[in-house]
Amino acid sequence: MSAPAIPSERVTQAQAVMRRRWLRSRWGLAAPALVIIGLFGVLPLAIMVIYSFLEAGEYGGVVWNFSTEAYVSFLFQRDIFDGHLIFSPDYLIIFVRSILFAAATTVICLALGFPTAYFMATRPVHQRTLWVFLITLPFWSNLLVRTLAVMLIIRDEGLINDVLMGLGLIHAPIVMLYTDGAVLLGLLYSFLPFMVLPLYASLEKMDFRLVEAGFDLYATRGKVLRRIIVPLARPGIVAGCLLVFIPAIGAYVTPLVLGGGKHLMIGDLVALQFASSRNWPLGSAQALILMVGVLVALLFYVRSTTGKAQALHG
Amino acid sequence: MADIAAVEARGVTKIFGQGQDGVRALDDVSIAIRQNEFFTLLGPSGCGKTTLLRLIAGFEQPTSGEILLKGSPVEHLPPYRRAVNTVFQSYALFPHMTVAQNIAFGLEMRGSPKEKVQGVVEEMLALVKMTGLGGRRPAQLSGGQQQRVALARALANHPDVLLLDEPLSALDLKLRQEMRSELKNLQRRTGITFIFVTHDQEEALTMSDRIAVMSKGKIQQLGSPIGIYEQPVNRFVADFIGDTNFVEASVDGSAGEFVHCRAAGGLDFLANPTTNATAGAKVTLAIRPEKISLRMGGDAGTIAQTVYVGTDTNYEISLADGSRLTVRVQNAMDGRAQFAVGEKVGIEVPAGAARMLLD
Numbered sequence: 001m002s003a004p005a006i007p008s009e010r011v012t013q014a015q016a017v018m019r020r021r022w023l024r025s026r027w028g029l030a031a032p033a034l035v036i037i038g039l040f041g042v043l044p045l046a047i048m049v050i051y052s053f054l055e056a057g058e059y060g061g062v063v064w065n066f067s068t069e070a071y072v073s074f075l076f077q078r079d080i081f082d083g084h085l086i087f088s089p090d091y092l093i094i095f096v097r098s099i100l101f102a103a104a105t106t107v108i109c110l111a112l113g114f115p116t117a118y119f120m121a122t123r124p125v126h127q128r129t130l131w132v133f134l135i136t137l138p139f140w141s142n143l144l145v146r147t148l149a150v151m152l153i154i155r156d157e158g159l160i161n162d163v164l165m166g167l168g169l170i171h172a173p174i175v176m177l178y179t180d181g182a183v184l185l186g187l188l189y190s191f192l193p194f195m196v197l198p199l200y201a202s203l204e205k206m207d208f209r210l211v212e213a214g215f216d217l218y219a220t221r222g223k224v225l226r227r228i229i230v231p232l233a234r235p236g237i238v239a240g241c242l243l244v245f246i247p248a249i250g251a252y253v254t255p256l257v258l259g260g261g262k263h264l265m266i267g268d269l270v271a272l273q274f275a276s277s278r279n280w281p282l283g284s285a286q287a288l289i290l291m292v293g294v295l296v297a298l299l300f301y302v303r304s305t306t307g308k309a310q311a312l313h314g
Numbered sequence: 315m316a317d318i319a320a321v322e323a324r325g326v327t328k329i330f331g332q333g334q335d336g337v338r339a340l341d342d343v344s345i346a347i348r349q350n351e352f353f354t355l356l357g358p359s360g361c362g363k364t365t366l367l368r369l370i371a372g373f374e375q376p377t378s379g380e381i382l383l384k385g386s387p388v389e390h391l392p393p394y395r396r397a398v399n400t401v402f403q404s405y406a407l408f409p410h411m412t413v414a415q416n417i418a419f420g421l422e423m424r425g426s427p428k429e430k431v432q433g434v435v436e437e438m439l440a441l442v443k444m445t446g447l448g449g450r451r452p453a454q455l456s457g458g459q460q461q462r463v464a465l466a467r468a469l470a471n472h473p474d475v476l477l478l479d480e481p482l483s484a485l486d487l488k489l490r491q492e493m494r495s496e497l498k499n500l501q502r503r504t505g506i507t508f509i510f511v512t513h514d515q516e517e518a519l520t521m522s523d524r525i526a527v528m529s530k531g532k533i534q535q536l537g538s539p540i541g542i543y544e545q546p547v548n549r550f551v552a553d554f555i556g557d558t559n560f561v562e563a564s565v566d567g568s569a570g571e572f573v574h575c576r577a578a579g580g581l582d583f584l585a586n587p588t589t590n591a592t593a594g595a596k597v598t599l600a601i602r603p604e605k606i607s608l609r610m611g612g613d614a615g616t617i618a619q620t621v622y623v624g625t626d627t628n629y630e631i632s633l634a635d636g637s638r639l640t641v642r643v644q645n646a647m648d649g650r651a652q653f654a655v656g657e658k659v660g661i662e663v664p665a666g667a668a669r670m671l672l673d
Contacts, residue, residue, distance in 0.1 A: 212373055213406035215393040217420035217471070227419075231410045 052284035060278040070285035091269065091286065095293075098266040101180075102249035105187040109195040109244050110237065112188070117199035117236070118229075121206070132200065135193050143190060147257045150186055151177060154258075178260030186254035191247065195240040202236025203229075238305060246294060266290050318385045319346035320475050320507040321370055326379035328365050328531075339365040341531035342379070347475075347509060348524075352501050354510045356518040357528035358554070363511045366528075367477050370509065371400050384474060394423070399468035400477040403484070405460045407452035413463050414439070414448030420471040438466040441500070458489045465500070475507045482517060494521055515555045519543065527551050543602075545586065548672050552600035559606075559639050561599045561668070565591050572665050575599060579633030581614065584665035588672055598671045603628065603642035605667035608653060612660015615639065617653050627651045631661065 052070050054062040077088040120131040138146060153159045154176040161173040176182055210232070214224040230237070252267035261268070266286065273283030328340040340362045347353045355363035368374045369381055372393035380387050388396055399420065407416050414435050421431045439445045442462035452460055461481060468476055478497075482490045498521045501508045512518055518525050519539040527534045527542060527550075535542055535551045546552035549560065563575040563583065572584035573591045577599070585599055608629065615631035618638065622645075631639045639661070646652060653659055 207404070207406070209402055209404055209406045210408060212393070213400070213402060213408070214419075215373070216371060216398075216400045217467070218394045218423040219419070220394055220423075223423060228408060 048284045048288060052281050052288055054281050056279045056281050058278075060274075060280060062280050067281070070279075070281035071289075073282060074285060074289060094264050094269050095266060095290070097264075098249050098290075101184060101187060101255075101265060102245050102251075104184060105191055105248045106195075106241050106245045108184075108188055109192050110241065113192060113195035113199050113240065114233075114237075117196050117203050120196075120200050121203035122208070128204070132197070135196050135200075138190075138193060144253050144257070147186055147190070147254055150182075150189060151257055154182060154185070177258065178262060180259075180263055182258040183255045183263050183265070186258040187248050187251060190251075190254055191244045194243040194247070198239035198243060199233060199236040202233045202239075206232050242298070249294065250290065318349070319382070320349040320351070320384065321345075321347040321509065322382040322385070323366065323369070324380050324382065326366070326369060326376045326381065328362075328369060328374065329377045338531050340369070340376070343531070343533055344379075345526060345533060345536070347507060349474075349507055350505050352498065352508045352510065352521055352523045354512060354518040354522040354525045355528055356512055356515060356525050356555075357534075358513055361528040362531040363513075363528050364479055365531075367400070367479055367509065367511050370475070371398055371477055372396050397471075397474040398477060399471050399473040399475075400479065401461075401464045401468050401481045403480045405452075405464040405481075405484075407460055407463055407467070409452055411451075412448060413444065413450050413452070413455070416452065416463055417448075417467045417470050419467065424471070434470050438470045441469065442466045457485055458493070461485060461493065465497075469500070469504060469506070472504075473506060475509060478508060478510045480512055481510075482512070483514075490517075497521060519555070527554060529554070545669060546600055546671070549598060549600070552669070552671060557603050557640065557642070559601045559603060561601060561637075561639070563597055563599050565593050565595045565597055567593050573670065575668065575670070579615075579635045579637045579639070581633070581661060581663070583663055583668040585668040585670045586666055588670045591670060599668040600671055601639075601663060601668045603640045604644075605664065606639070606641045607662045608641055608643060609660035609662055610653075611658075613658050614661040615659060617655050617657045617659060620651050620653070620655060622651065629653060629659075631659065 051062050053066055053068065055065045055067045055069065057063050072085065074091050075087065075089070076085040078084070079086055116135075120128060120135075123131060151158075155161075156173040156175065156177065158177070160176070161170070164170045165173065206229070210228055211224055214228045219227060249265075250267045251265055252271060255263055255265040256268050259265075259268075264272075270283050270287050270290075273279045273286065277283075323343050323345045326340055326343045327338070329336040329338050331337055343362070343366065345366075355366060357363050365374065369376055370383075372388065372391060372395075375389065380389055382388065383396060383398065408419065411419070417435045417438050418431045421434055426434075435448060436445075439448055442465055444459060444462055444466070447455070447459070452463065455463065461484070464481065481497075482493050485493060494517060497508070497510075510517075510521065519542075522539055524536065524538055525542050526536045529550050535547045537545075542551065543555055546555065546558075552558045552560070561577045561579075561581070561583070563577040563585075566574040566576050566582075568574065568587070568591070569584060571587075573587040575583045575585045575597065577583065583599055583601075585597075588597075591597070604626070608631075615633045617629055618632040619630040621628040621630075624645075626642045626644050629641045629643065631641060633639060641661070643652060
């Protein structure tokens with residue numbers, strides 16, 4: 001308390017200098033990431049936005065004429081003869097299908113992932129690392145390879161059909177590959193860890209004495225789950241659902257391999273525009289519509305949940 | 315009704331783990347806790363007191379033996395079917411609910427009508443002096459307030475038995491002392507049986523109707539605070555509660571209602587007899603420091619050290635054979651010590667102040 005007196009203006013000056021240095025160093029620290037995001041995140045996005053408002057080149061690429069044709073053709077088809085617009089829901093159907101697939105994947109992942117995460121979080125501390133390792137194990141090999149492995153298991157001459165026929169339970173193979181079910185199975189398989197890990201993270205932090213307190217206060221198992229465990233695991237549930245839903249809606253490899261090209265999702269549709277259809281503006285427009293759609297849905301979701309959270313914590 | 319024990323344990327043993335590694339937390343414990351009683355389980359950490367509490371609450375099942383609530387076995391009842399509530403050491407308040415929602419939780423779970431719940435919540439808030447704070451979150455409360463909410467949440471259900479697991483241990487000294495008398499008052503007013511777990515002897519002595527002193531999974535002694543303090547049955551109880559001089563002595567013979575004992579340091583005692591008091595037997599005597607008085611001009615021992623402790627002074631006396639004896643003497647008005655280091659003093663122990671221990 002008895003430090004030598006320093007004129008207060010000099011103190012504030014020194015503080016201001018330190019503060020400027022500190023701010024500069026923080027920007028310095030963030031610079032590499034900002035450059036990468038700008039160069040490889042924002043710039044491609046900008047190109048996509050621009051391309052979506054241009055005309056398609058005959059052999060791919062774009063012709064630099066402004067056009068909203070890409071967005072119009074998302075919902076309409078032009079009559080070959082007189083050029084008037086006819087409503088055509090083909091792309092829309094694929095979008096809705098994709099959303100349904102992603103939603104189903106999210107819901108089923110949550111239903112499967114929650115008990116798994118709860119099991120992991122209630123193991124003795126030294127065992128938990130092992131369980132987390134096991135959950136992340138699939139990430140150690142390539143998604144395409146794993147998806148092909150799933151294909152080997154469920155195809156007509158695959159493991160399941162071979163075993164069932166060998167046992168004499170069925171006489172003709174059950175068609176599983178190239179169906180909606182196969183796509184869903186593949187999505188579940190690839191995204192389950194993304195649900196389990198955030199759920200585990202929030203359940204692991206939970207104070208299990210609160211569960212005991214719930215039982216002590218006459219709450220049955222179901223009520224403890226609904227009134228105590230789920231509300232406390234909410235951040236994990238939200239994070240898990242986002243981490244599954246968003247990548248699932250844009251999934252490309254899984255529907256391609258397991259759906260056999262008959263059961264397209266948005267990702268495949270977009271890829272198609274850039275490859276065989278050679279309609280870059282349409283591909284760009286479809287990708288943007290998806291992005292904006294997801295973004296708007298997210299904004300609504302986040303606003304509704306943070307509103308609740310603030311009511312909870314305020 | 316008063317003759318039916320609120321809680322009874324019959325030959326309860328609890329072993330955690332299996333086989334060789336098994337830890338015997340409770341070892342054949344039998345105890346009956348009366349209705350409307352403030353009962354304390356006192357002991358050092360790891361003595362099994364919290365385990366016994368958890369068995370009563372239903373969080374654990376006994377390895378053998380049985381627990382009875384109001385005379386009926388509860389082995390098959392999960393915690394949420396027992397008319398028992400717990401105040402947890404960590405309070406375990408639900409962080410995502412308000413104070414009022416926390417207090418209402420138990421009643422809601424049992425399906426009480428909304429109006430009734432609201433009334434009880436208000437009543438409980440008033441009871442623990444937290445009126446107007448029902449809308450707060452647990453995180454916005456001080457430790458003492460959280461503790462009151464935990465108490466209110468448990469009491470709101472008006473259980474037959476309230477279990478308190480070291481509820482005061484997280485509070486600072488002043489608050490702890492305040493809460494002691496408040497808890498005792500609450501118990502009297504509500505007439506609920508309190509089972510209080512603590513390792514703090516002062517808490518136990520000041521609040522309890524009866525105390526069970528526990529060690530190594532067994533009940534060492536069961537009795538009133540006065541009984542436990544004045545007549546400890548063994549070395550553990552005498553040592554754990556209060557300060558005690560342990561004196562090795564041999565029995566000389568009986569002298570009326572007392573037993574005459576002779577210690578190595580040349581002191582004679584008229585001790586409280588126990589069953590093993592045959593002549594010539596080696597016994598351990600426990601003598602409270604404040605029961606011994608010092609006399610000027612004697613030669614039983616020399617003052618080796620004086621320690622001023624506010625109201626009293628503790629004198630450490632060096633006896634003829636080199637053993638030590640601690641004596642606590644209340645300070646005079648001016649607070650000055652009555653004896654100085656190196657002074658020779660006489661020692662007087664009233665008849666019955668020395669307590670013969672069973673082991």
